Amino acid sequence: MTLNELLKFDREHIWHPYTSALHPLEACAVDSAEGSVIRLADGRELVDGMSSWWAVVHGYNNPRINAAISAQLKKMSHVMFGGLTHEPAVSLAQKLLQMAPQNLRHVFFCDSGSVSVEVAMKMALQYWNSRGEHAKTKFATIRLGYHGDTWNAMSVCDPITGMHKIFAGALAPQIFTHSPRVPFGGAWDASDLDELRETFERRGGEIAALILEPIVQGAGAMRFYHPEFLRGARKLCDEYKILLICDEIATGFGRTGKMFACEHAEISPDIMCLGKAITGGYLSFAATLASRDVAMTISEGEAGVFMHGPTFMANPLACAAANASLELACEEGYLGNVLRIEKFFKENLEEARGIECVADVRVLGAIGVVEMKEPVDVRQMQREFVSRGVWVRPFGRLVYLMPPFVIEEAQLQKLTCALKEVLKKKNVRGN
Numbered sequence: 001m002t003l004n005e006l007l008k009f010d011r012e013h014i015w016h017p018y019t020s021a022l023h024p025l026e027a028c029a030v031d032s033a034e035g036s037v038i039r040l041a042d043g044r045e046l047v048d049g050m051s052s053w054w055a056v057v058h059g060y061n062n063p064r065i066n067a068a069i070s071a072q073l074k075k076m077s078h079v080m081f082g083g084l085t086h087e088p089a090v091s092l093a094q095k096l097l098q099m100a101p102q103n104l105r106h107v108f109f110c111d112s113g114s115v116s117v118e119v120a121m122k123m124a125l126q127y128w129n130s131r132g133e134h135a136k137t138k139f140a141t142i143r144l145g146y147h148g149d150t151w152n153a154m155s156v157c158d159p160i161t162g163m164h165k166i167f168a169g170a171l172a173p174q175i176f177t178h179s180p181r182v183p184f185g186g187a188w189d190a191s192d193l194d195e196l197r198e199t200f201e202r203r204g205g206e207i208a209a210l211i212l213e214p215i216v217q218g219a220g221a222m223r224f225y226h227p228e229f230l231r232g233a234r235k236l237c238d239e240y241k242i243l244l245i246c247d248e249i250a251t252g253f254g255r256t257g258k259m260f261a262c263e264h265a266e267i268s269p270d271i272m273c274l275g276k277a278i279t280g281g282y283l284s285f286a287a288t289l290a291s292r293d294v295a296m297t298i299s300e301g302e303a304g305v306f307m308h309g310p311t312f313m314a315n316p317l318a319c320a321a322a323n324a325s326l327e328l329a330c331e332e333g334y335l336g337n338v339l340r341i342e343k344f345f346k347e348n349l350e351e352a353r354g355i356e357c358v359a360d361v362r363v364l365g366a367i368g369v370v371e372m373k374e375p376v377d378v379r380q381m382q383r384e385f386v387s388r389g390v391w392v393r394p395f396g397r398l399v400y401l402m403p404p405f406v407i408e409e410a411q412l413q414k415l416t417c418a419l420k421e422v423l424k425k426k427n428v429r430g431n
């Protein structure tokens, strides 16, 4: 198959994320990837600014993760988890419980981030069901959130950016409060929690859990909010008997400069969702962690069991990749690398604020965000970035960088220079 044939078939028959079958966005064919570089089928090389959507923290083709998967492949790639268990799953659960906030004691393995959110929501419902609180069936959340694309996960995504109107009437109606107003690093103002408190006061009896992304609202907004908001939300949940679900799928494993974003506020959720970087971006895999209280209460309930069990639960290959990834994450210098990237972005992205089409520049950990005044032309901008040898994929008004943590200084330079060039050029053209 020639490259042109490949691209033609792809365009005509294969769906990509959020694209039209009629007018698909251009896709670049990738041949291989190594470290922080994606090699295209036509030979061009792109410095990766996306970590394949938060996931590839140790870089592509990492020798340690490769070796772990190869070794596991020779033993078994999969066995069912009903009635069977294995060392890769047990080692991984031990590591996760050691790293995560202390009150989380039970692990449920599943296939993807969205599924781990479904699992978390189901846990919350079964928890209140077990306690005879049958009215607690709704979820509260903050606006501008993103929790995945499956049915119930979608119900707690921001109604506007999550496009609820397409599914109007079919999604479970949930309870939304405003997105935190005080930014990370801003001066805390306690009135930011007023609406949440009023909502809990009025409707606490119907609310099973508050679900939110801690500190960083990712795919919905790329906003960073004040840790006091999260700390206050934890207190309000305790006060009004509402479980707290922290969706750490994007933020978990170091992206914000702490191993988990909850640590910025020094809180523990009752249920935590993990995904994306858990396997270093090698395989689709996720975990939902629960407190002892949540696990025990569910088990003492009417059903006596937690009602979920995916076919590929605790897949050994994914567990092996995750074990290697977490070993790397616990080594000296891992979080230091994130702080190195944060420092670089603070020194090199800030000047983009002077470009006329730019509304705001924000940096936290290994995340650099440039918010534009108007939505960008993704097709055009993707081309501009590829022609400059970098992989950056904007959405809406957001052009952002979240590279693998192993990225080198010269590669960071290339990313930020390309970004500023493309934004300046856009400005000159006035489009």
Ligand SMILES: *Cc1c(COP(=O)(O)O)cnc(C)c1O
Binding pocket: 112, 113, 114, 115, 117, 146, 147, 148, 149, 213, 218, 219, 247, 248, 249, 250, 275, 276
């Ligand atoms: C990506 C993401 C999800 C969904 O994960 P998938 O693996 O794509 O299903 C859920 N929540 C957050 C915060 C995410 O960033």
